[in-house]
Amino acid sequence: MSRRxxxxxxxxxxxxxPSLAAILAACTKPGTGSGVPGxxxxxxxxxxxxxxxxxxxxxxxxxxxxIPTDMPIEEGATLQLYNWKDYLWPKLYREFEEKYADxxxxxxxxTFNDIAQGIxxxxxxxxxxxxxxxxxxxxxxxxxxQLMRPLNHExxxxxxxxxxxxxxxxxxxxGWQYTVPYTIYxxxxxxxxxxxxxxxxRAYDNPYEILWDPKYTGKVTIYDDYRETIGMSLLKNGxxxxxxxxxxxIQTAKDDLLALINATDARLTxxxxxxxxxxxxxxxxxxxxxxxxxxxxxxxxxxVPASVLGYWYPQTGGGMIGNDLMVLLQSGNNPRLAHExxxxxxxxxxxxxxxxxxxxxxTPMTSIDPAALVPGVIPPSLDETVVVPKYFDDGRFLxxxxxxxxxxxxxxxxxxxxxx
Numbered sequence: 001m002s003r004r005x006x007x008x009x010x011x012x013x014x015x016x017x018p019s020l021a022a023i024l025a026a027c028t029k030p031g032t033g034s035g036v037p038g039x040x041x042x043x044x045x046x047x048x049x050x051x052x053x054x055x056x057x058x059x060x061x062x063x064x065x066x067i068p069t070d071m072p073i074e075e076g077a078t079l080q081l082y083n084w085k086d087y088l089w090p091k092l093y094r095e096f097e098e099k100y101a102d103x104x105x106x107x108x109x110x111t112f113n114d115i116a117q118g119i120x121x122x123x124x125x126x127x128x129x130x131x132x133x134x135x136x137x138x139x140x141x142x143x144x145x146q147l148m149r150p151l152n153h154e155x156x157x158x159x160x161x162x163x164x165x166x167x168x169x170x171x172x173x174x175g176w177q178y179t180v181p182y183t184i185y186x187x188x189x190x191x192x193x194x195x196x197x198x199x200x201x202r203a204y205d206n207p208y209e210i211l212w213d214p215k216y217t218g219k220v221t222i223y224d225d226y227r228e229t230i231g232m233s234l235l236k237n238g239x240x241x242x243x244x245x246x247x248x249x250i251q252t253a254k255d256d257l258l259a260l261i262n263a264t265d266a267r268l269t270x271x272x273x274x275x276x277x278x279x280x281x282x283x284x285x286x287x288x289x290x291x292x293x294x295x296x297x298x299x300x301x302x303x304v305p306a307s308v309l310g311y312w313y314p315q316t317g318g319g320m321i322g323n324d325l326m327v328l329l330q331s332g333n334n335p336r337l338a339h340e341x342x343x344x345x346x347x348x349x350x351x352x353x354x355x356x357x358x359x360x361x362x363t364p365m366t367s368i369d370p371a372a373l374v375p376g377v378i379p380p381s382l383d384e385t386v387v388v389p390k391y392f393d394d395g396r397f398l399x400x401x402x403x404x405x406x407x408x409x410x411x412x413x414x415x416x417x418x419x420x
Contacts, residue, residue, distance in 0.1 A: 044061070048140060048141070060140060063146055072336065074105070077333070078105070079130050080130045080332060081107060081110070081129060082129035083133040086111075086359065091358075100337070103337075107341075113224070114270070128332065130331075130332030131332070132328075133327075135324050136325065137398055137400045140172075142327070147329060149327075151176065151179075162348045162351075164364040167323075180327075181323055181326075181364055183361035184364050185322055186289045186313045186322075186385070187287070188312050189287060191210070191284040191311075191312075192283045192284070206236060207314075212260045220282065222257075222269075223288075228286065230253045233256050243399050250408050254415060273295060278309075289362070289386075297357070297358075306381065307381045322398055362387050370386045
């Protein structure tokens, strides 16, 4: 396959990345300074130029009060959710409708396959939703653009009741002003154990190298996600900072991903692990832990045992770790009902059922004992998908980049999708 064929197959598109100056301009109305009440232009500039890190916690600007606790639940409303495809168990939102049947509410779900595309549609007004499911790498920009509603924690009692202490005051959103946790996950290597043995994966000095092995030509998939895939290539090349903005390091990762494409005819997909690996279309790929668990619990053909699937994550630490969030958008018309939905999803039973019955993504609840998930929920062949709190201490977290850094990553991704 030529590089041009790869572009056509991947459906390459550029990521729209505004500069810091453009963001400041977009957030500013004439005569209003930063455009964010309670935050000066210099404070906004500092927030975007010095993104949140574990050693640099941030308090996001709030430009309005949360809704009052006594605001009535909207009647006859349709709650609009904007989420990743195949990420929310349909049975749950039907149960939510039943719970609030006296109010005549309905839920509609719109989905995206690419978080950058999702953000673009939210920011451009193409999507008007009550609840959105981003990750921490976008929160500051969403805040500065005044696209999110602040939360009333009195309406979200399940957050303090059920979730890990690590998620009670996260560094990227001090005080949980805008966000609540949805899922947690690691990024490792998923593989078909009927073609690739556990020992074979672990025999590589650096198991990431299996994706570059020509032995698996035509059977390799990597995520159509610029942060995850470039981040994985950085780790493969010994660059521990997966949020680097050094052009030379991004160049190294880009060149090696182009080498991977040429060596193995790798396919860029979003559903390659959870949907296509169970069908034996792919044998190995970069994978979120939840995707390969979902493959095992929901997508394997009848009669194919879960033991056919395997997963590697560096147990000594240093692999990629992440979490997804739920936020309320300004474009939604039902802020009180949206709070009810967040609290419904934060309930330990509902969150657990979403995990074990559909999406395969663990949640950071104190009611879940990670050590007890295998074999009752997760098959033994996927024991390395289990996420434990210490991973958030030593893992590599994909976090917000500066606008200039995002431009470097975006340019590299455009070249990757164009085949070099």
